[in-house]
Amino acid sequence: MREQIKQFIESYVSDYQDREGITTKYGHPLIGFADAYHPYIQKLPELIGSSHELPQNVLPDARIIVAYFVPFTKELAASNRAGTMASPEWARAYEETNALFAELNEALIEYIRANAGHAGVTPKAVTFYQDSLVSDWSHRHIAYAAGLGTFGLNNMLITEEGCCGRFSTVITNLKLEPDAPADHERCLFKKNGSCGACVKNCPTGALTKEGYDRFKCYALCRENAKIYTEFGSSYTNEDGTGANSVGSEVCGKCVTGSPCAFRGF
Ligand code: B12
Ligand code: SF4
Numbered sequence: 001m002r003e004q005i006k007q008f009i010e011s012y013v014s015d016y017q018d019r020e021g022i023t024t025k026y027g028h029p030l031i032g033f034a035d036a037y038h039p040y041i042q043k044l045p046e047l048i049g050s051s052h053e054l055p056q057n058v059l060p061d062a063r064i065i066v067a068y069f070v071p072f073t074k075e076l077a078a079s080n081r082a083g084t085m086a087s088p089e090w091a092r093a094y095e096e097t098n099a100l101f102a103e104l105n106e107a108l109i110e111y112i113r114a115n116a117g118h119a120g121v122t123p124k125a126v127t128f129y130q131d132s133l134v135s136d137w138s139h140r141h142i143a144y145a146a147g148l149g150t151f152g153l154n155n156m157l158i159t160e161e162g163c164c165g166r167f168s169t170v171i172t173n174l175k176l177e178p179d180a181p182a183d184h185e186r187c188l189f190k191k192n193g194s195c196g197a198c199v200k201n202c203p204t205g206a207l208t209k210e211g212y213d214r215f216k217c218y219a220l221c222r223e224n225a226k227i228y229t230e231f232g233s234s235y236t237n238e239d240g241t242g243a244n245s246v247g248s249e250v251c252g253k254c255v256t257g258s259p260c261a262f263r264g265f
């Protein structure tokens with residue numbers, strides 16, 4: 001079933017990018033399987049915030065969380081390198097990929113049901129608190145537990161294919177072999193103190209070698225959302241009743257100009 005799920009995700013992503021009206025192209029998805037009861041996942045409310053969701057509260061018999069990473073292309077990254085504002089291609093890819101996740105996750109849940117299991121997602125993954133800029137479902141921490149990567153200085157989870165792409169997760173009750181959390185540091189700064197390209201490329205000063213100011217970062221993402229209103233707005237407000245913004249809250253300069261965009265070290 002691990003192999004079948006991998007193939008399902010790969011072929012869904014491949015078909016999606018060939019659809020009329022979809023302009024974003026993707027690399028080969030990476031898929032990992034996290035043990036829902038791994039101590040790291042069970043401790044997320046302690047690590048991130050007491051309201052962080054636990055998998056068993058979404059699916060009472062949760063066993064395995066499927067985490068996957070859909071890489072963008074070098075061409076898309078190149079479009080977003082210059083200037084302070086995000087490129088239209090980057091904003092569009094953000095919305096198209098979030099729409100892909102909503103569809104793909106639903107289809108994967110159906111597929112698992114058809115194969116004698118069940119699965120679910122939490123709506124908390126697509127919203128975050130406006131006062132703290134923190135979500136109650138961190139795809140990255142689940143993906144870390146599923147062995148997909150480690151955190152870089154730029155805050156991104158860096159996989160073996162880099163960090164220029166997006167993550168999603170689906171909770172299942174399947175009895176599958178879990179992957180172990182990644183233990184290989186993929187960021188040059190964390191490895192040996194070198195690089196720092198992401199800090200240099202951050203136009204707002206949100207990212208420094210000492211840490212990350214999510215409010216400074218969000219201010220620029222919101223400026224981009226005022227420009228990019230035509231592609232949609234895929235995050236919901238906190239009670240899930242509507243969009244959280246007029247447009248696409250993006251930037252990504254700390255990703256698209258980085259040596260770790262398409263490879264992990
Ligand atoms: C809220 C949010 C934002 C906020 C706040 C950003 C932030 N870094 O928290 C804003 C709107 C500013 C934002 C901006 C961006 N975001 Co955003 N965002 C989210 C969202 C919805 C929730 C993240 C969150 O709050 N999690 C809770 C926090 C606490 O955990 P975390 O950020 O996942 O993990 C951090 C800490 O826990 C800490 N950490 C790691 N290990 C440990 C261990 C210990 C002991 C402790 C204490 C802490 C700690 O480091 C982690 C990395 O910062 C996720 C989607 C999701 N539901 O997961 C996307 C997500 C994180 N965003 C993403 C992206 C790509 C971006 C942008 C590039 C925008 C863009 N698309 O153009 C920028 C990048 C900013 C940056 N350098 O971090 C991707 C990241 C992909 C990747 N490769 O990692 C995600 C996962 C969306 C997705 N579906 O793929 N984002
Ligand atoms: S750009 Fe360099 S320092 Fe920044 S996350 Fe990537 S490898 Fe680490």
Ligand code: SF4
Binds near residue numbers: 207253254
């Ligand atoms: S998304 Fe933009 S503002 Fe935020 S840390 Fe990255 S480069 Fe800086």
